[in-house]
Amino acid sequence: MQRRVQLPLGKSIFIFVLTALFLCFEMGVQVSTAVMTHDLMQDLSLSTLGLGFMSGFYYYTYTVMQIPAGLLFDRFHVRDVIVIPLLICALGxxxxxxxxxxxxxxxGRLLMGAGSAFAFIAALIVASDLFKPQYFALLAGLTQMLAAFGAMMGATPLLPLLHRFGWRSTMALLAAVAIVLAILVWACIRYERCNTVIHSASPIPSILKSIRAIVRTPQAWIVALYACCLWAPMAGFASLWGVPFLQTVYQLSHTEAASLISLMWLGLALGSPLLGWISDLSRHRRIPLALCGFVGMVAFSWVALNTVLPMWLLGACLFVAGAACSGQALSFAVVRDNSSPSTLAAAIGFNNMAVVVAGAIFQPLIGGLIGDGSSAHFQSGACVIIASLILGGLIPLFGIRNTVRFPAEK
Incomplete structure (x- = not known):
């Protein structure tokens, strides 16, 4: 039976938004290197491959910490499990x-990733705790929308700060934002989860049981693979190589390229809650998930395989490619459909681990394919993302069960 924390609606919304602000911050920090590529390569004496590996370190700890983060949310107070990671983010x-x-x-990227690993799980756990189950897919979409807005803030809006203060001072300012958020979370989030085992006397057997339950479920692996494939355009392109790709292949200015990449995040922001609402209304998961893969493949192929497109068409294709990545957010609704309350946080962490693996894989892989930075090499790197989206379209049709359940509340 699903049990929900009973709080006034206004307070529930406030706590959800405050938790989502951590996710907004995390996404801004995650993608900030995309608008600093030239400065970082020059100041730190990096090649394209070196920059890809350094940026990818964020995803290594982010990935490793996903299941531990979920287990911590299953066993300790939400407030404590958010505040400490925020401070680690600030340190990084x-x-x-x-x-x-x-x-x-x-x-620094390693520490940022370790702290940021808790952000997305925190928002979804709060959504699951405080709101009715039938709204979860919509709330997962809204969570992704807020994450996308955070990523947009880490792109074009960051440019004036970079130009005026430089990338070092800008990063120090972001650290101050994380500290302020930690103080707000500590002061405002005080509820206790219904299905949480607080300071269990024998935590190790319980933890191992949760992990075994997840890794022995074939659907968990299939949904995770789908989420990884659908996130490749955002992790490998929008988060790092998109701006230099557009500058090199389409001969755009830095500001123009960053603005166009922001359209991918805008598409993701608008598409995620819409897709969640449609999926909940229709009680279908597989068809929307598959369409996201195939639509994203078509839109991204137009960008990757051309060298001359009208600005409006280029922007429209990037917007649609970003909106198609909304399937990644909907995959968390599938996770919730198939998880028990006692393992939900860990299951979300497992799926989110697969999402961030996309960054650890695709950023250095594309960086290696780019090589000398020619237009042809940039396009070769982008073809890896096209292949990932094709696979993402096929997985729901042949591997994901269409299980939509709204469990009774207690």
Whole structure:
């Protein structure tokens, strides 16, 4: 039986939005390197491959921490499990701002990823705790929308700060934002989860049981693979290589390229809640998930395989490609459909681990394919994302069960 924390609606919405602000911050930090590529390569003496690996360090700890983060949410107070990661994020951002080479830069990204690993899980757990189950897909979409807005803030709006203060001072400012958020979370989030085992006397057997339950479920792996494939355009392109791709292949200015990449995040922001609402209304998951893969493949192929497109068409294709990545957010509704309350946070962490693996894989992979940075090499790197989207369209048709259940509340 699903049990929900009973709070006034206004307070529930406030807590959800406050938690989602952590996700907004995390996404802004995650993609901030996309508008700093030239400065980072110059100041830290990096090649395209080196930049890809350094940026990818964010995803290594983010990936490793997903299941532990979920387990911590299943066993400790929400407030505590949010505040500490926010402070780790702030520390990593400060370390990154002092970097003069790949080692310290990678350490900063490593710490940022470790702290950020808790953000998306936190928002979905709060949504599951405080709102009715039939709204979860919509709330997952809204969560992704807020994440996309955070990513947009880490792109074009960051440029004036970069131009005026430089990337080091800008990163230090982001660290201050994380500290303020930690203070607000500590002061405002005080509810306790209904299905949480607080400070269990024998946590190890319980933890191992939760992990075994997840990894022994074939659907968990299939849905995770789908989520990874659908996130490839955002992690590999929008988060790092999209701006230099548009500058090189389409001969756009830095500001024009960053503005167009922001359209991918806008498409994701608008598409995620809409897709969640449609899926909940129709009680179908598979067809919307498959359409996201195939529509994204068509839209992204237009961008990747051309060298001359009208600005409006280029922007429209990027917007649609971003909107198609909404399937990644809907995959978390599938996870919830198939998870028990006691393992929900860990299951969400497992699926989100697959999402961030996309960054760890595609950022250095595309960086290696880009090589000398010619237009042809940039397009070769983009073809990897096209292949990922094709696979993402096929997985729901042949591997994902259409299970939509709204369990009774207690």
């Amino acid at each position: 951002t400060i370390v990154f701002s002092f970097a003069h080479g790949i080692v310290l830069g990678s350490l």
